[in-house]
Amino acid sequence: MDEEKIRLSSWMQMGILWREILVKFALFFFCLAIWRNELNLSSFLLLILVWFFDNGLGKLRLIIKEPLAQSILVLCAALLLGLLWSDPPEIGRLKWKKYFILLMFIPFLSLLNKKRLPWAMMGLLAGYAGVLFAGIHQFVILGEPGVALFKMSYLSFSAMLGIGAILAVYLADVSRYSKRISMLLWAFALILLFIQFNQNGRGVLLATLITLLFLFFLLNREKIRRCGAILLSFIMVVSLFTFSSTAFQDRLTQAKRDIALFQQGNYSTSVGYRLAMWDVGLDGIAKRPLLGHGTGMPESYFENSVVTYKGGIYKDLPRFHRTSHYHNDWIEIGMHIGILGMLALAFLLWSWYRTFKRHHLPVLGMALVSYIFLAGLTDTFIIYSRIPLLLLVITAIAIRWQKKCG
Structure with a gap:
């Protein structure tokens, strides 16, 4: 009898050990797989499977107490509700499904604890470093933006650099009592900012600069x-990067040219296309302000309405660029589910900040949420490829690290 108990206890301990190894691998793999779209599905499935094995459903009530988890559920529920008054989704027109990737925050946060945290951090740092080095190589050797090795556009790469710069500046201030670490972080932030200036993402770069200014104020408002x-130092650095970056100068010149062409009635430019999308989108929201046109309908609405809207001045735009989204988080969600969606998005951002504040990280929360909001004014930042997952992973790691240290 005693031997059976010992054998059973041994098997249970072995099962717990293997489960722990599997959980750590799943966290590491999930953070690493952020950067490869073809690995996303397998990393999602593995994380969810391990979450079930780790009594995820039993911990669900505790995780849902986090404001961010609540707001993600509200946003996804609103989008599902929007399917009731939309037409059947067209094949290839399912970009709205990317909103549901935010749900991965729940199992990821549930699995994280003090012992597992290093594995998630290693995966995040290894993945970020790999993409960064590949991007630097492409920029220095080939002189091209983006990261072709990871099939990453210049917009996503620029957004990644912006997040890294903001985090580095924040950590440099937190580590100011260790001058060596602080100086290394400041140098790292400057390197990231320099590379970002040489990408072509004007809106994301502007969001980074405004957020950094805001962060400086938050960190030094009493000094x-x-x-x-x-x-003064920030203005000097930005001026230096501005005048030394050929890519940034070219994009500024292009923006001025695009605006001039827009005023002449030519909308087939980068700026002109965005302005036209916003114009049609705002008109679409005004027609159905409360509940929008239904989840999955914004793309087809644009292509159908431009034929007659304002006499058809935008009718050639679907040939200029494939209709994908409205280049603005608020217009995009408003076209899907109207004011209901805009309120859900506002609740998401507010809850994101509240989660940071709840774990005694209000400054970091204000900085990252400000960045998300600002970047979302010129692009659909919430459904960017990779970037929302990166932000959610950073959020989960930050609050678990704070809990560990606190």
């Missing part, structure tokens, strides 16, 4: 003299 010195 006016230091704040002034940092502001």
